[in-house]
Amino acid sequence: MGWWVYLLRCGDGTLYTGSTGDVDRRAAAHASGRGAKYTRGRGPVEVVYREECPDKGAALRREAAIKKLRRSEKLKIIAEYAERRRNMKRAAFIGTGNMGAPLVRAACAALGPEQVVVANRTRAKADQLAAELGCGAAEDNRSAAAQAEVVFLCVKPQMLRAVAEELAPALGAGQTVVSIAAGLTLGTIRGWLAGAAGAPALVRVMPNTPAAIGRGMLALTAEEGTPEARIRAVEAMLAPAGRVERIAEGQMDAFSAVAGCGPAFVYLFLEALADGGVAAGLPRQQAMTYAAQMALGAAAMVLESGKHPGQLKDEVCSPGGSTIAGVAALERNGFRSAAIQAVEAAYHRNEELGRV
Ligand SMILES: NC(=O)c1ccc[n+]([C@@H]2O[C@H](COP(=O)([O-])OP(=O)(O)OC[C@H]3O[C@@H](n4cnc5c(N)ncnc54)[C@H](OP(=O)(O)O)[C@@H]3O)[C@@H](O)[C@H]2O)c1
The missing domain is CATH 3.40.50.720 (NAD(P)-binding Rossmann-like Domain)
Incomplete structure (x- = not known):
């Protein structure tokens, strides 16, 4: 991939056929007079056709074939190309x-x-x-x-x-x-x-x-x-x-388990946090908004502070305080283990889906 056959229309109307790995750079070389003897002094040049070939050999063969075409035939493929480009x-x-x-x-x-x-x-x-x-x-x-x-x-x-x-x-x-x-x-x-x-x-x-x-x-x-x-x-x-x-x-299946499936895991967590808020006396909508905005802020802290989430967690937990009591409750119920297993299960399912 990445080899091209191209046709240039020179300032005097003549056509030049070439092949290259980068049509735009080659056209610029022609325009500056360093492209080929033929195009020198015939500027300005315009790329009027380009065709990608699987490799250099295929491009050289296609170039030779186009060079053998009559001018009218070259004009036809140029016109068809222009029409395709328009659409x-x-x-x-x-x-x-x-x-x-x-x-x-x-x-x-x-x-x-x-x-x-x-x-x-x-x-x-x-x-x-x-x-x-x-x-x-x-x-x-x-x-x-x-x-x-x-x-x-x-x-x-x-x-x-x-x-x-x-x-x-x-x-x-x-x-x-x-x-x-x-x-x-x-x-x-x-x-x-x-x-x-x-x-x-x-x-x-x-x-x-x-x-x-x-x-x-x-x-x-x-x-x-x-x-x-x-x-x-x-x-x-x-x-x-x-x-x-x-x-x-x-890494694609693992990425997909974390970032592709992850939103569902986070929604579950947010819903549960809001449930807890309701149990503690907040109206449902308020509890949901507070939980979601909190998660947005916490995620931004991880991305923007560059600190490890463990350190950020420690910064919220004061000795004998309410946050560490909540963290301990999550740990008792296997929260982190559940999250790890969720990602692993999603990863294995991705692998299964890929076995076709
Ligand atoms: N959802 C995610 O979170 C997520 C995340 C990452 C990657 N993906 C990937 O995204 C892809 C699409 O998933 P999705 O969640 O968007 O599924 P989806 O909501 O079911 O959308 C699939 C769409 O494809 C259309 N469709 C089915 N067969 C078709 C056909 N032969 N020709 C043209 N259209 C056709 C369906 O048309 P109808 O209206 O007729 O049903 C539907 O609109 C999947 O390969 C999935 O792995 C999804």
Whole structure:
């Protein structure tokens, strides 16, 4: 991946065919007169066609084939390319459910809604989201995928194989596929994309539901050799959803157990704290607000102070005071052990889901 064939239109109207690992840098070299003898003195130059090839050898072969074409044939592929570019969106989302919809919102914020298209099994759901955000809604999955640079697959893990195999013929080397499915590895998904016309880049992202309000914790991992620019493009599209960090694929299931499933564990804890507040005499709504705002502040303290949570806990506990009495009650009831086991159970389930 990462080798390109390109066509330049020179200032005098002549066409130049070349291949390179970085079209924009090469075009700049041509423009400055250091690109090739042919383009020297024929500026300004404009890139009018680019095609990504799997490797350097394939790019050289394609370059030789294009060089043999008549001018009229070259103009035809340039015109077709321009037409494709005109219709091309930056991002397509297949699946607009609980996790897909927040990411669509993020991409619309990052790129502008006119650069985003969505498709969903129940069409009305995609239409509703598109109407709300001002993005496009496609007739079907394939037409959405065919018109986007980055295709996000946001269906349940058990649906992913069918969707990937359905989309593969509509995908090419110039595109990037992003899976958000828990558990499914890059290798497994790559196998399902085998029917693609050209191999798209492949990235896995694990988001969590707070992405819906821009406070998500998202992890990203990409296949080895994925061009940096492709990864950066995906990161930029997701940035409005929250914090995005790159991790090794081997850490993905553990990340998902902590950050993907974690919100449910925290909600359980917040509900229980509010129950305790109600038992102690607070109205339910007030108890809920106090518990949630407290958790927000405590989480920010961990992130912003850089202190270990144990130290922050010690700073709240005065000798013989009420907090240490509460901490002791949590310990008696195996609170920390329960939290550890929750993450471990989620991790093992992620592993199971990934065994397809
Ligand atoms: N929820 C989370 O907290 C979370 C966190 C991290 C990762 N994830 C991952 O996110 C993915 C989606 O999960 P979710 O919670 O968003 O599930 P969801 O709410 O059920 O959404 C899945 C969406 O995919 C659509 N869909 C199903 N089959 C389709 C097909 N063949 N073509 C087009 N659309 C199709 C469904 O359409 P209908 O409207 O017809 O049902 C639904 O809108 C999963 O792979 C999951 O592992 C979820």
